[in-house]
Structures are given as structure tokens and as C-alpha cells.
Amino acid sequence: MTEPLHDELHDELHDALRAIVGPSHLLLDPAAMAPYLADWRGRYTGRAHAVVLPANAAEVARVVAACAAARVPIVPQGGRTGLVLGSVPDTSGLAIVLTLRRLDRIRHIDAANRTMTVEAGCILADIEQAAAQAGMLFPLSLAAEGSCTIGGNLSTNAGGTAVLRYGNARELCLGLEVVTAQGQVWDGLRALRKDNTGYALRELFIGAEGTLGVITAAVLKLYPQPKASLTALVALASPQAALDLLGLVQERCGAALTGFELMSDYCLRLVAAQFPALPTPFAVHHPQYALLELSSPESQDHACGLIESAIGAALEAGIALDAVLASSNSQSLGLWKLREHIPLAQAAAGKNIKHDISLPVSRIPAFIDQTGAALQAAFPGCQLVCFGHLGDGNLHFNVAPPPGAGHEAFLIHQQAVNRIVHDNVAAFHGSISAEHGVGALKRDELVRYKSAVELDMMRAIKAALDPLGIMNPGKIL
Template sequence: MQTEFLASCISILGNDFVITKEADQYPYLIDWRQRYRGKALAVLLPQTTAEVSSLVQLCALHQVACVPQGGNTGLVLGSVPDQSGQAVVISLKRMNRVLAIDVANNTVTVQAGCLLAQVQAAAIEQHRLLPLSLASEGSCTIGGNLSTNAGGTAVLRYGNTRELCLGLEVVTAQGEIWDGLRGLRKDNTGYDLRDLFIGAEGTLGIITAAVLKLFPQPRAQITAFTALENPDAALGLLKHSQYALGPTLTAFELISDFSLQLVLKHFPQLQHPFGRSYPYYALLEMSDHESESHAIALIEQVLEQAMNDGHATDAVCATSISQSRSLWKLREHISEAQAKEGKNIKHDIAIPVSQIPRFIQVTDTELKRAFPGCQIVCFGHMGDGNLHYNVSAPVGCSDTDFILQQTSINRIVHDHAHQLKGSISAEHGLGMLKRDEIKLYKSDLELSMMRAIKVALDPQNLMNPGKVL
């Protein structure tokens, strides 16, 4: 049966795009952090939506599960197969064309395998902005961004990927092609099918193309780095900045001093903005459509007032693109610096913005009591309530021994997030890693409604099985 199935795949794609040798499959089977490796019957690389459709129909006929994959940059094992070796990976990396840009409608239509950076560049060529911005933008794909409802640094101003998407093309679990590539901002004609597939992590169908919103390119983007005494001061600075800057405030990132010290240790070419340490920092960015001088004057007023009010202890404002990039690198390199330091237990949580100082205080205290000497790498998108609250081993404790404490550490972090009406996954999704953990925090009713949708759209349970639910 497998021989017949693979022969049919080759007849659809050609021999070069059906990968069966384990050594050649490796990049598609290993997760981004290289801690888990699945197995696959084959890796399939279609180039057209019609080919995806034919492959899914073939999978349905032969009862073969399929795992959709974009850039494979996820952190929750959502884009890799399990270890049964019975599923196929359908990689969309060859479906990488920008199909159309409608400047007047401020939209771009792209295939799902386009790299995020590629679409950003296409927008810039038309003096437009695709505001989705992630540290992995050079390797993550639009299909993956949509399937996980990716967030990033500009959610405060522009929203998650869901808010940036107007239409989709999807291959259903039955292999049918739904053409919903409509660039409409108003379409009140029944259920919003688009939203079912965004954030579903490939468990309901395979996103093959999308219509995304574009925005006018701002005339100036100004970056500032501020020193803070504590997260309460960060909350005060955020409130003041939102009041003074309104929608021009596009990013507000919180960074603990320990996070910054890791970056400076492992990336010595970067410099400390102040030459001395403070407990916390905030990275702000504003976009202005008037002029650079207007933007600089505004943000300098905000920073001066913040220091007068005691919200900020010190502040620097980038005066060039290179300085701005250097400040952003201090934020963007945190995850990589932490990986260089050793294994860590990651958390991608969402909390109401007003509760972030309380969460940090209470959770820090309990973790340090339960695991003396543990080191907390706290950073993230404070402007939209998303913290990357990671925990590293105490000095002298082996990574292996520390990782054994993951369940207990997760319980403390996730329980506190839940108690504050938060979420255990803000932007990474559930995948395989958190599919059981979520049962502790979602109601039976919520889970049963999710299962009903899954059964209705994928009754054979062949679309990325074992993920999310």
C-alpha cells in the first residue's frame, strides 16, 4: 500500500520532490530547538495549489496523515511529524511567489511558502509596509505565520497576523480548494471561514495563499531605550506613551537586566546603552507620517516627561538607522543568547497588561523559593501583554537535571497566568508540546466546541493529527 501511495505521489510531483531517504528528510523532521525529531513516510514538496489538492486527496484515499510545514521555525512541535513514521510532511517551501500587489487597495496576495522577509521587501518596493515583524522573519513563512497567528513586535499598533489577513486560499481535508482570496475589509456574508484556519496550526486544512493588508510606509521610525526600576515603572511609562503618542506607538518591549546581560555576554560586539545596569528596560518604537524631526521631538518630550514623573530613570533615543538597529538587536538576540547559555524552560504567556507587574513579582518569588538559584529571563511584548518568561538552571546545575523540573516549573508559571485571566500560549500556538497542558486551563465546553469543529472539517483526522487537540 505504501509503495502504491508513494508511486502516486511521484506521479504528481516528480521523483525529485518526493523525499524518502531519512538523511535527506532530516531538516523537515527536527524541531527548531533541535530537541525533538520525528519520522515521516515521505516529505512532499508541491509547487502549486493543484498539486497540494491532489496530494491531500491521495492521503485521504490511502488514510495517510499529513503534516503541513512552512519554515519549520515553531517552538511547540506543531510543524514536525510524530515518531510513527506513517505521516507525510507537506512542505510549502516551493510555493513562494508574490502573486499580486494592489497599491490602491493596500493589499498583497502571496503564496503560503513566501518568507516573511520576502513579502516585507516586496511591500517596501511599492512604498508600503507589511508590519508583521518577527526575529525569524528571514526563515519563517506566511503560511506558518497564519497557521500560528504569529504576533511579533508590532502587535500593539497593527495586531496579530489574524488582523493583517483579509482572505485565504485553503486546501481542505478532503482535498477541495476553497478560494477565499478576497481583499475586502467588509464582508458580512455569514461565518468567517478565514478565522477558522488562522491559528489552527494546520489541523483543519492547508493554507496555500493569502491576501494581507499593507499600510503606507511611515516617513520616520524612531527607537528609544529606557532604564526602569521595576515592571510597575514600565506600566506607568506605557500608559504615558500611549496617551502622548496614540497610534504612532508601534512597539513597547520589556527587557529584564538578566536578559540584557546574556546578550552582552554572547554578543560582545553590542554595547550597553547606558554603561551601567538597571533592573529593567523598555524598548519603544514610534512611527510617524509627518517627518523625522516631528517624530524625534515627540518622543523626546515623552521621555523627558517620563523621567520627571519617575517612570524612567534614564533614556537614549537613536539618532540614526544604525543606532536603531543596534538597540533592536539587544532585544532580538535574547533568545539566541539564552540558547548559547544553555537549555532553558520557555513560556509564551499572555496576561492583561495591567497585571504584568503583579505576575512578575508573584511568579519570580515563588519560582525562586521552589527552585533556589534559578535564573529568570523575562522579556517580551509588554504593549500587548505577551511575555516570554523563561527559566534557566541555577549556576552549577546541569541542564539535564534542570529540564526534569519542567512540569513543576510550568505549573507555577501557567497557574499564575491563568489566575490573572491569561493564556499559556500567546503567539507560538499549542502544537504537540502544549496540547495536554491546555486541558488544565480550558473548560470542557471550550474543548468540546473545538473538537466539534475538528470533526466537522477533518472527520478522518488526517490533518496534522496529535496537534492542538
Template structure:
């Protein structure tokens, strides 16, 4: 074992092989404190070639590997198991922006770049990289790709898969696949990059990517609207899409319970509207034109909806500070929940038209079996992705409720499946839903996935026990 550790040190340097308990601790625990493992060591390579050499050493020693980005995941995909056999490979040192091609609207970055760093590099060239998540200051591009992250602007720009043109990947054999092509058309066989996007590090380690850029927005307006029902939110989405077209960047739904937690736990937040409503939506329009009259366009659409009685109330941002304050109410929901305590979390997707049906059916079924259940529902209603998190208000009751996670999941996930949805919209499967997904994917589909895993990683050393 010591000889193996010394081999890793020879590849990346003594300072970048962490073996002491205290040095490994931050890598072995997910940010929510739900998953805690124990790695044999943490290795921090500084280049793609070093990643490949580490992988080859692990293969020769028959040591399983766990690739890790910013460790901001929600399903335990980047956390080692507890047996202490796995080598955790942190990509944090691969953090260089390799190139920006403004004319081609692409940026080539290494996997350890934080999402915020990529956004900033694009903005410096007057371009937009539109992927936007609450964890963007710490999550890394490699993790975003490995989980096919979504975020708040999927409605306009698509998720990470749609934002990717090419990848560089270290395969489970230690070979380097060079697929860093900035092409929007390349019809030459299987599009291999899509196998690695969303694979959660089970097929290889993404070390770099070519990503799409867009014109930098010069103007934007944000609205916060109160509604009586989720059905009204879907109708409003259609009206805003028709009236505002491609300038619609985000359309988020927030339940009153979600907003109440933010107001209670996040300092400096205030309710934008005087009266309480069951549901709210946050709407953003943006445009590359400096003088775009987004305020007027959105006022026209929302004014008609308000006059028709399909809205209860609405406020529009009159400054960038007000826009940021409205977004803070949405972006701090997860942090408020963390402060509030443990809940049973769901990241589901259904057709946009089925969101009201899901909320009604799931709410009724859960109340029938778990009286007084508290639902914090919010998410990207524009693309059908809801975060549906459940708890009990009293700590003692909640502990007993959390122990019923399997029964709760069965209710929620069965309704999602019946509506033609997915039990994981943007967080992935990881450890959390690895077994659960077997209820909802066909044997044929699971068999095809296992065949792909076997073809790429016949020894089963790449992030074992995740996703499959």
C-alpha cells in the same frame, strides 16, 4: 507503499518526494532541536492544485499529513511524530507573490513566501507589511497564519489575524476553498478564514492569503530606557501612548538577565547605558511623513518621566544604525538563550495591568520551590505578551531543573490563569502544550473545538496530535 510513493511522485515530480534519511532530516527536526520525528516521506508541491492532489492521495491511502512552513515554530506543530507513518507536506515551493493592489492596500501571496520576502515586496510598492519577527528571514506566511503569529508591532497593527483579509485553503478532503477576497467588509455569514488562522494546520492547509498593507514609514526613532520596576514600565507605556498616540509602534520590555545574556553571547553588542538597571524598555515611534519630528515628541514625553523620577536613564537613537543596534539587543535574546543552553520556556499573556503582579507572584513562587532559579523575562508588554524562560546557572543543576518542567509549568500557568491570562500568546499549542491546555480550557470549549475538528477532518488525518 511503493505504489503510494510513486503516486506522489507522479503529482509533484521525482525530485520533490524525499524518502532518503539524509534528505528528510532537516524537515524532521525543529530548529531548537527539541522535537525530532520521522516522516514516511517529504513532499514538496509547487502549486495549490498539487497540494490538493497530494491531500487526495493521502486520504485515499489513509495516510496522516503534517503541513510545514519554515520550520521555525517553538511548540513542535510542524514536526512529524516518530512512527514514520506521516507524509510531511512542505509549502516552501509555493513562494510567489500573486498580486499587489496598492490602491486597496493589499498583497496576495502564497503560503511558502518568507515573511521577509512579503515585507520586501510591499516595500517595493512603498507599502508596509507590519508583521515582524526575529525569524522573518526563514519563517513562512503559511506558518505565520497557522499560528496567528504576533511579533513586535502588534501594539499598533495587530497580530496576523488582524492583518488577514482572505485565504485559499486545501481542505482535508482535498477540495480547494477559494476565499481570497480583499474585502474589509463582507458580512455574509460565518467568517471561515478565522477557523484556519491559528489552527496549526489541523483543519486544512493554507496555500495563499490576501494580507493588509499600510503606508510605509519614512521616519522613526527608537529609545532604550532603564527602569527600577515592571510597574514603572506599565506607567511609562500609558505616558507614551498618551503623548505619542498612534505613532507608537512597539513597546518591548527586557529584564537585565535577558540583556546580560545578549551582551555575553552575541558579538558586537554593547550596553546602551552606563549603569545597570533591573528592567529596560525599547520604544519605537514611526510615521509615514519624512519630516515627522518623532525625536522631539519622544524626548518631550521621556524627559518629563525622567524629571519626575519615573525613569533611571534613557538614550534615543540619532541614526538608523543606532536604531538597528538597539533593536538587535531585543531581537537576539532567543539566540543568546539558545547558546546559553536549555531552558523552560513560557509564552504567556495577561492583561497589561497584571504584568507586574504576574512577575512578582511567579518569581516568588519559583524561588520558594527552586532556589537560585534564573529568569529571562522579555516580550511585548504593550499587548501583555511575556516570554518567561527559566533555568539554573550551573549546567548540572539545570539538567535536574529541566526534569522538573511539569512542576515549573504548573506554578507559572496557574498564576497566569488566575490573572485571566493565556498559556500560549503567540507560539500556539503544537505538541508542547496540547495536554497542558486541557487544564485551562473548559470542557465545553474543548468540546466545541473537537466538534470543529470533526466537521472538517472526520478521518483525523490533518496534522494529528497537534493542538488537540
């Protein structure tokens, strides 16, 4: 375990860091540091003895080298939108926070190779906009895209709404620049789709949550802009009907299907209660809904023909109960707002117990039915806020208290609720973290759900790349 620094050693390190980044980019005042110490949900606040804001990879390397020499832990931080306490320090006050927000340059766009080289502090929405201005598409899309950074997206292997068509962050990255735990810069910014020259080092750092090194830049894949995009909301009787609809639409539309989101009726009722100005597409309520997004490389007519044919077949077969097809961009945005406002509606309604899980797509209906029944038996009247990316098997399976019950009082059951949900996830051969990561929040759960062999391999990698244990300690392992 890292020992606390004496005041004089603190001062020596602060002097070294100040010389690297400049006085205005070393924060020591508690009020100035405060925004970097709290998690996005506002439930947890850590401590640090400094916040450091380097301007480039060379400065990051020098900061890491100085901290390694002083045996001081480092907590890398991007947009601080994570949900598992992965980018905030613990309460010991031993660590520095290394924020990458000043590394915000788009270094290069190669239109012919369909790649973009960006720094880790670039905001995701800015990357999407830069790609669009170049006539191309960067398809990673998240609710937090206006504030999350690409370094954080890669460090957590973020998913989002277009994984079904384009894959998650790992699939969208060709190369990385990384500062190692020793303060060296690894230039792996290769814009290659084929490179079979040894171990895939890039893969180690994506999804590692800053525990092995600091991602400072990345080469991202770009795609042609679709000629047309259409959105539909389909009413369904059950999760099984949603799975049947997914299969039908995939068969008829193929790669044109870019998004397939599942939302329960309770989710939309929650959104309607908190955001009454948003659209109400159906006159009556239905048990489940699927939000479909189709993108066509050909034309609007082609996309419209595909989605109308698929939905028509689903209605005729009794898979779908009703459907609404957006006829304009504003209507499409309105339908997506229903999905995107579910987490906001949850937050406005009160605290709940959240789960970010993944399952084989074929097992999702049975999981929802069985896990929902188990939760009702243990906590009668609890509300299931179940929504997510059905197309890639990722559910946000959240549990709210019964009507009239206190939210704070219900949170005392979090461990028992987690045990029911996560044990069922394991029984269905799923994962307890799909796109949010592990961080500190789910670290101890890994011991229950990963084998000793797997954990030993992970610890061996950590020990090899970060032998001093200074990179984001207490996260994942």
C-alpha cells in the same frame, strides 16, 4: 487511530504522489528527509514515510486527496521555525510531511486597495521587501523573518514586535486560499475589509496550526510607509514603572507608538556575556528596560518631538531612570539587536524552560512579582529570563537554572516549573500560548486550562472539517 500502511499500499501511495509532484519532489531517502523531521531547537526528531514538495495549490489538493483516500496523516510544514512541535511529525512514521516551500510566488499587489496576495511558502522577509519596493509596509516583524513563511505565520497567528500598532497575523489577513482535508480548494482570497456573508471561515484556519486544512495563499493588508521611525531604550526600576511608562507614551504619542518591549537586566547581562560586540547603552545596570519604537506619518522632526516629550515627562515624573535615543538608523538597529539577541543568548548559555504567555497588560507587574517569588521558593537561585511585548501583554517568561547548576539536570523540573507558571497565568486570567501556538508541546496543558465546553466546541469543529483526523494529528487536540 490510523493503521500503518502495508508496504504495497505505501508503494501505491508513493507512486500516486510521484505522479503528482514529480520524482525529484517526493523524498523517500532518510538522509534527504532528515531536515524536515527535526524541530528548530534540535530537541526532537520525528519520523515520516515521505516528504512531499508540491508546487502549487492544485498539487497540494491532489496530494491531500491521495492521502485522504489512503487514510494517511499529513503534517503541513512551512519554514520549520516553530517552537511547540507543531510542524514536525510524531515518531510513529505514519505521516507524510507536506512542505509548502515551493509555493513562493507573490501573485499580486494592489496598491490602491493596499493589499498583497502571496503564496504560503513566501518567506516573511521577502514579503516585507516586496511591500517596501511598492512603496508600502507589511508590518509583521519577527526574529525569524528571514526563514519563517507566511503560511506558518498565519497557521500560528504569529505576533512579533509591531502588534501594538498593527495587530497580529490574524488582523493582517483579509482572505485565504485553503486546501480542505478532503482535497478541495477553497478560494477565499477576498481583498475585502467588510464581508458579512455568513460564518467567518477564514478565522477558523488562522491559528489552527494545519489541523483543519492547508493554507496555500493569503491576501495581506499593506500600510503606508512611515516618514520616520525612532527608537529609544529607557531604564526603569520595575515592571510597574514600565507599565506606567507605557500609559504615558500611549497618551502622548497615540498610534505613533508601534513597539514597546520589556527586558530585564538579567536578559541584557546574558546578551552582553554572549555577544560582547553589541552596544552597552548605559554605564550602570538598571532592573528593567523598555525598548520603544515610534513611527511618524509626518516627519523625523515630528517623531523626535513626540518621543523626546514623552521620555522627558517620564524622567521628570520619576517613572524613567535614564534613557538613550537612537540618533541614526545604525544606532536604532543596535538597540533592537539587544532585544533580538536574547533568545540567541539563551541558546548559547544553555537550555532553559520556556513559556510564551499573555496577560491583561495591567496585571503583568503583579504576575512577574508573584510568579518570580513562587519559582524562587520552589527552585532557589533560578534565573528568570523575562522579556517580551509588554504593549500587547505577551511575555516570554523563561526559567534558567541557578548559577553553576547543570542545565540538563534542571530540565527534569520542567513539569513542576510549568505548573507554577501556567497556574499563575490562569489565576491572572491569561493564556499559556500567546504567539507560538499549541502544537504537540502544549496540547495536554489545554485540558487543564480550557473548559470542557470550549474543548468540546473545538473537537466538533475538528470533526466537521477533518472527519478522518488526518490533518496534523496530535497537534492542539
